[in-house]
Amino acid sequence: NAGVTQTPKFRILKIGQSMTLQCAQDMNHNYMYWYRQDPGMGLKLIYYSVGAGITDKGEVPNGYNVSRSTTEDFPLRLELAAPSQTSVYFCASTPSGLPSYEQYFGPGTRLTVT
Amino acid sequence: AQKVTQAQTEISVVEKEDVTLDCVYETRDTTYYLFWYKQPPSGELVFLIRRNSFDEQNEISGRYSWNFQKSTSSFNFTITASQVVDSAVYFCALSEGNTGNQFYFGTGTSLTVIP
Numbered sequence: 665n666a667g668v669t670q671t672p673k674f675r676i677l678k679i680g681q682s683m684t685l686q687c688a689q690d691m692n693h694n695y696m697y698w699y700r701q702d703p704g705m706g707l708k709l710i711y712y713s714v715g716a717g718i719t720d721k722g723e724v725p726n727g728y729n730v731s732r733s734t735t736e737d738f739p740l741r742l743e744l745a746a747p748s749q750t751s752v753y754f755c756a757s758t759p760s761g762l763p764s765y766e767q768y769f770g771p772g773t774r775l776t777v778t
Numbered sequence: 779a780q781k782v783t784q785a786q787t788e789i790s791v792v793e794k795e796d797v798t799l800d801c802v803y804e805t806r807d808t809t810y811y812l813f814w815y816k817q818p819p820s821g822e823l824v825f826l827i828r829r830n831s832f833d834e835q836n837e838i839s840g841r842y843s844w845n846f847q848k849s850t851s852s853f854n855f856t857i858t859a860s861q862v863v864d865s866a867v868y869f870c871a872l873s874e875g876n877t878g879n880q881f882y883f884g885t886g887t888s889l890t891v892i893p
Contacts, residue, residue, distance in 0.1 A: 697881075704787065706869060706885040722880070754823065763811045763873035764830060767881055769823040 665690050668770035670755050676776045677745040685740040685773050687755030695758045696738040697722075697767065698730065700751040707754065713738055714761060745777045781805065782872050784884035791860050792892050799855040799887045801870030807831075809875035812846065812853040817867040817886070826868075829853060860891045 671686045689696065694715045699707040699722075709722030713732040727749060729741040738757075742749060752774050756767040783802045791797045803812060814826040827837065829846050837844045841858045857864050870884040 699883075704885060706782075706784075706883040707881075708883075709880060712880065752821070756823075763809070763875050764828065766813060766825045766828055768825075769815075771822050774821075 667691065668755055668757055668768050670753075670770035670773050672773060673771065674774045676778065677742075679745060679747065679777060681745050682741070682743050683745065683775075685742070685753055685755075685775070687738045687740065687770060688736050689738075689755075689757040689768070690736065691757060691759070691768065692735060693757035693759045693768070694735065695761055696732065697756040697758075698728070698738070698740045699754045699756065700724065700749075701754060701772075702751050710740065710753075742775075747777050749775065750777045751775060780884075781882040782870050782884035784868075784870055784887050786887045787885070788888045788890070790890045790892060793862060794859050796856060796858050797860055797889065799857075799868050799870075799889065801853045801855065801884060803851050803853065803870070803872045805851075805872060805874055807874045811873045813871040813873065813881070814844070814853075814855050815869045815871065817869065819866070823869070826855075857889075860889075862891050862893050865889060865891045 668689045697712040698710040701707050708724045711730040713719045719730050752772050754772050755770040758765045758767045781804050810831045812829045816824045834846050843856045845854045867886045867888045869886045871881045
């Protein structure tokens with residue numbers, strides 16, 4: 665199993681550009697998450713999904729959109745990139761909504777908006 | 779309000795010293811889970827341990843040990859005889875019973891082990 669994969673690993677965007685961060689998992693997990701990690705701030709939840717076709721906002725959803733058309737994929741869309749979106753983005757998945765399961769994380773995408 | 783507090787932002791120790799990383803959490807749920815993750819300089823997040831709210835037994839795994847105390851809402855992590863490879867950022871996280879396995883992360887503690 666590849667686990668959770670993310671592409672790209674690094675990206676530099678200009679202000680106002682758009683891009684999609686890709687996330688895929690091959691563990692047949694129903695639950696998937698997007699976090700951002702800012703220096704000294706821990707991880708903040710952007711969006712999450714409990715299954716194909718179902719998504720919901722997390723703590724910091726503004727400026728982002730998601731979709732979940734398949735169990736495997738959970739892309740994160742940035743429209744009109746802003747410097748405040750400079751961060752490291754992590755995708756995660758877990759098999760169940762039960763709180764006992766750990767989340768499996770991808771390697772992260774480092775995004776810089778200038 | 780912050781659900782998970784890691785008051786220690788950065789810690790430096792000399793190799794072979796013991797070090798304890800503090801984690802204080804806040805929840806009204808009776809069923810919840812606490813986790814520790816390690817983030818080495820390479821950036822990935824590595825799961826270390828999970829503890830549920832009904833199990834207050836301390837756990838030891840090699841040089842790692844965890845002390846869970848509900849009375850003080852703490853879940854502290856001790857590394858014994860630290861090594862340079864322990865240098866990383868360590869995150870404590872909380873998952874509550876009714877939030878679809880949403881994790882609440884602390885801000886992390888950056889540990890540097892000096893050779």
